[in-house]
Amino acid sequence: MKNISLLLSIAGLCLTNAFVPKASVGLGRMSSSSNHQEASTTTTAMRAMDVGMIQEMETARAAFVLCFAGALGTAAVGREVIPITLRELKKVNALKGQGRSLMSGEKLDLFGYPEAVYSDDIKAILNNNMTVYEIVSEYPIEGQLPGYLRFESLAQANAEVSQIAVRALFDSIAIGLNKNSVAPSVAAEKLELYKREGLDMMTSNSRLNKTIGVSALVILLGLLGAADYFAIFHLFHGWFPEWSGTASLPFSLLDFGAYSSLPSCFMNDIPPLPVASGAFPMN
Numbered sequence: 001m002k003n004i005s006l007l008l009s010i011a012g013l014c015l016t017n018a019f020v021p022k023a024s025v026g027l028g029r030m031s032s033s034s035n036h037q038e039a040s041t042t043t044t045a046m047r048a049m050d051v052g053m054i055q056e057m058e059t060a061r062a063a064f065v066l067c068f069a070g071a072l073g074t075a076a077v078g079r080e081v082i083p084i085t086l087r088e089l090k091k092v093n094a095l096k097g098q099g100r101s102l103m104s105g106e107k108l109d110l111f112g113y114p115e116a117v118y119s120d121d122i123k124a125i126l127n128n129n130m131t132v133y134e135i136v137s138e139y140p141i142e143g144q145l146p147g148y149l150r151f152e153s154l155a156q157a158n159a160e161v162s163q164i165a166v167r168a169l170f171d172s173i174a175i176g177l178n179k180n181s182v183a184p185s186v187a188a189e190k191l192e193l194y195k196r197e198g199l200d201m202m203t204s205n206s207r208l209n210k211t212i213g214v215s216a217l218v219i220l221l222g223l224l225g226a227a228d229y230f231a232i233f234h235l236f237h238g239w240f241p242e243w244s245g246t247a248s249l250p251f252s253l254l255d256f257g258a259y260s261s262l263p264s265c266f267m268n269d270i271p272p273l274p275v276a277s278g279a280f281p282m283n
Contacts, residue, residue: 053241054270054271056237056241057237057238057241057267057270058270060233060234060235060237060238060241061234061238061239061270063230063234063238064231064234064235064238067227067230067231067233067234068231068235070227070231071227071228071231078220078223078224079224081178081217081220082221084178085177085178085217088177088178088180092112092113092114092164092167093114095114095163095164095167096114096115096164097115098162098163098164099158099159099160099161099162099163099164099165099166100160100161100162101115101118101121101161101162101164101165102118102120102121102124102162103116103118104118104120105118105119105120105121105123106118106119106199107119108122108168108199108202108203109203110168110203110206110207111207111210112171112210113164113167113168114164115162115164117162117164117165117168118162118165119199121161121162121165122165122168122169122194122199122202123199124158124161124165125154125158125161125165125166125169126169126191126194126195128157128158130157131188132149132184132187132188132191133184133188135149135153135154135157136148136149136150136153136184138153138157139152139153139156139157140153141153144181145181147183147184148181148182148183148184149181149182149183149184149187150180150181151166151167151170151174151180151181152180154166154169154170155167168206169194169202170182171206171209171210172190172194172202172203172205172206172209173186173187173190173191173205174209175209175212175213176209176212176213176216177210177213177214177216177217178213179213190205229249229250232249232250232253233249233250236249239266239267239268240262240265240266240267241265241267242265242267243258243261243262243265244258244261245258
């Protein structure tokens with residue numbers, strides 16, 4: 001991921017170089033002999049390119065602009081989910097040992113928690129004398145949506161109970177990962193359902209909500225990875241078409257030794273199409 005970010009960061013340089021105007025004829029005398037030799041080498045390489053490669057460069061540069069904008073534009077918003085998810089996982093792990101677990105009753109078959117969740121702990125939370133609306137009113141949280149139940153409010157209302165159990169119960173109410181607030185009507189309905197139907201319903205809801213959240217995260221990461229891949233793919237095919245690793249992307253990105261040849265493979269200007277099949281006009 002670090003290598004992908006580094007390669008995308010140099011993409012702006014390629015775009016800048018692509019629009020640098022050519023030097024005028026009057027400045028030709030200022031070129032050094034090494035620059036003449038490099039230009040000669042580049043011209044030779046350009047003559048060796050066929051029509052298909054030239055057209056591929058043109059298409060790749062146009063596609064790169066769109067993919068690059070997507071990777072750093074809309075996709076950048078999606079990337080914020082990654083640190084948020086990591087932060088929420090740390091918060092859940094930090095709940096370990098907080099509150100007092102009765103460690104009695106059935107051990108619930110839940111996943112994603114640093115310690116076991118027992119049925120008697122969940123029942124203690126369900127038997128809290130306060131209603132959901134009273135909890136929201138009694139334990140307001142700064143920045144919460146007006147009237148919504150926050151996990152922190154439910155935790156404060158059940159401070160003596162295992163906080164992992166509180167988190168597990170809240171997760172069975174809120175759909176998806178990183179959800180810390182839920183409509184009070186939904187929460188009240190789910191809590192009453194668990195009291196009436198038993199904790200099997202709570203376990204089933206918890207698994208479903210976690211599965212939906214993980215699936216959404218995987219799809220999001222796949223889309224972000226695709227945006228990065230296609231931006232890098234078109235970057236190399238548009239500006240480094242003769243680099244040895246271009247044909248074996250993305251695995252060639254791990255070949256760090258091959259990066260040393262990248263500068264010599266950079267091609268700023270797209271060669272003109274040959275006037276005859278397979279040949280460029282000779283001066």
